Amino acid sequence: MNKLLTTISILLATLLLATSCTKEQSRCSTCPDADGAQAKDYIVFKSNIRLSDKEVRATDERFDVSDQIGVYARGAEERNNLHYHAIPGGEIAIFHPTTTSDRIYPSTVKELDFYAYAPYRIAVQKGIIHLDLIKEPLDLLWAHHREVSPRVEKKEYTLLFGHVLSRIVFTIQGLPAGVTLQSMQLQGMVVEGDFDVLTGELRTPYSSKEMLPLTVGADKHSASSLILPKDVVDAQLQLTLSNGRTYTKEIKQLDIISNKIYYYNITLDEQQGGISIDLVNGQIVDWEDDGTVSNIVATPTETPTPTPEPKPAGENIYNVDLTQVARALPLNDDFAKGGKDYDPFALPGWLNKALVGARDFQKRSYGDIHYAQASAHKSADPVNKCVLITPRMQMTAGSSYTVELTYSSGHTNGATLTVQQLDKDGALVKTLEVINDTTSPSGYGNQHYKKSYAIAGSAEAGYIALLYEASQEPLHSTTYQVEALTVK
16 A cells, blocks of 8 residues: 555656646756757857847846847757747847757767858748849848867857948938928939848849838938849939929949948039039948948938047068069969968968067968967967968059958957058058957857958058067967958
């Protein structure tokens, strides 16, 4: 009898435990999942970038539960379009799986890749998101995180979102008193594209040209719109003022890069009865805030404050070889040909030079990815500076070019990678960006990150330089892995 009672008690206890696990699945580390496997702590994602109102909203500096992203995972298993939502928790959004079936569990496979987009869509076929700026002007965001050496104990990963599209802003100067902007549109625009979440590629195979309306700002003298990135944009700008007058102007050979905001000024020419658009001196800035025009610059016509930098008087600051025959563009050298791993990185015409300390850029590879690596990890020198410079390139003064940099980073703690433009004499023209990645202090977080810069050519020729700067006291020894540097 006692054995029977004991057996019944065990059965009842087991039933109660199972019921409890069902109700408290998320807090139970020993409860079975729906497939019968034992539940573990699942992976969550954080984002330290504030997204626009359509994606992640901050209310009283706290993120709303309704904010949602889609996640794809590759590595231990293939997971597609998992539904994650933000939980309240301050200025950094923490995204959790919406259901148990959306969970991703830690793995120790060789590599893990996470791809994410916002806002979340239920119906996404094979990772392709169709964009239509007329029917649905969606500000799509995308992030990619690669974990090279996954650990079971690591359950939180950072997603750095960037804008897939670009934004263009036109501001009219010299409006007559009492006259405002009524409407503006771009005629002849490609407005459809397909974005691949798993590659980060935006394809525009659609040939039809449409009229893209711009949204008139509250100031009634500017208008803006999302725009598809394209190598060449040929369109016609049309605007109508409150006095009933309409103006048109052709826009030719405009190069649009993703995650950028383009500011252009329009001037009324009353004598000629037309308008002029300054496409040469327009501002091009990284799209890094919440996407509202007013938060980027005080006024679209205001000149941005330049990055403090030395002003060389034409000196060859890195002693580049000025006798090189300038190479025709595009520049797109194969980094796999940069030498043997752990040797100094070497490509024909490139300059790899240690400036302070013994460290230079080393040739490294991981799988089929080849790169030039700069790192001051365990350096015996208190300060390390080294520079990697492209071959001499043919450039025409006033012509526009695009510099594209692909890099990964790891063990981030303050070392910098500065992107510079040099002229034909090796003198500094401008600093394009000072990269100070702090996203992954204990591993490799920022993987295959892509940067694009629009530059104006200097006379005859020029160079692009990558300057690495690190120290031991204080310890700033971030590893940067330059996978590609192209100029076109």
